[in-house]
Amino acid sequence: MRDMDEFWLRPRLGTATRDGRAPRHYLVALQHAVRTLDADPGWQQWWYGSGLHGCELGIVTEGRLDHLRPSADIRRVDDHLRANFTCELPPVGADPDELARRATTEVRTMFEVIREAMALPDLPPTPAPSASPADADDVPVTAKSLPSIPRELEPQGYLTLTQVQDFFG
Numbered sequence: 001m002r003d004m005d006e007f008w009l010r011p012r013l014g015t016a017t018r019d020g021r022a023p024r025h026y027l028v029a030l031q032h033a034v035r036t037l038d039a040d041p042g043w044q045q046w047w048y049g050s051g052l053h054g055c056e057l058g059i060v061t062e063g064r065l066d067h068l069r070p071s072a073d074i075r076r077v078d079d080h081l082r083a084n085f086t087c088e089l090p091p092v093g094a095d096p097d098e099l100a101r102r103a104t105t106e107v108r109t110m111f112e113v114i115r116e117a118m119a120l121p122d123l124p125p126t127p128a129p130s131a132s133p134a135d136a137d138d139v140p141v142t143a144k145s146l147p148s149i150p151r152e153l154e155p156q157g158y159l160t161l162t163q164v165q166d167f168f169g
Contacts, residue, residue, distance in 0.1 A: 008047050009038040012058040012084075013141050023061055023089055025096070025132075027139045029103035030059055030087070032132040037107065042124035050120055052076070057110065058084035072110070074117045081118075085110045096131040104129040 011034040013027050034057060037043045047055065056077075073084045090102050108126050115123055 007038050008044060008054045009034055010054060010056050011035075012056055013139055014058065014060040015141055016060055016062045024139065026061065026090055026094075026099055026103065027141055028132045029096075029099040030107065031139050032100070033103040033107045033129070036104075036127050036130070037111075040124070040127050046121070046124045050081070050118060052081050053079040055081045055083065055114075057107075058082070059087050059106075059110070060084065061087050061089050072113050072117070074114060081114065083110065083114055085113070097129075100129040100131050 011031050013030060015023065015027070073082075075082050087106050090099055094102070104126060108123065111123055114120075
């Protein structure tokens with residue numbers, strides 16, 4: 001395994017589900033998708049062309065009260081990019097291959113937003129989705145509960161941009 005200083009892309013995963021339970025299998029799939037991009041030579045070359053040393057990619061799963069999409073907080077912090085996004089949960093019962101496809105698509109979509117925000121060249125091809133390894137490490141997850149909202153506003157529910165910006169502290 002590579003030393004942490006060798007990674008250009010570092011995932012930060014979170015959940016804001018109201019029941020407080022993290023969607024573990026999907027978070028593992030998201031982490032795997034991010035690590036796949038981090039290890040891909042085409043993506044490494046593309047990122048290093050940005051002039052930034054690394055990218056902290058915060059992904060918050062939020063269930064049916066997902067932020068209106070695309071939702072992103074993208075900021076430069078010294079020689080790194082800090083990008084936080086909300087992410088739709090997959091349907092209950094999705095198999096590992098479906099989780100891998102969804103996670104790969106979500107992460108690529110996030111980088112498309114980053115690319116546009118930073119005026120970077122087109123994204124390189126995305127490696128084919130692969131199921132997360134069965135022996136995947138526990139995924140560190142930041143969990144926060146959402147404030148209650150009036151029932152009449154619940155159908156439009158979403159994380160505010162401020163909540164997305166402040167999610168990981």
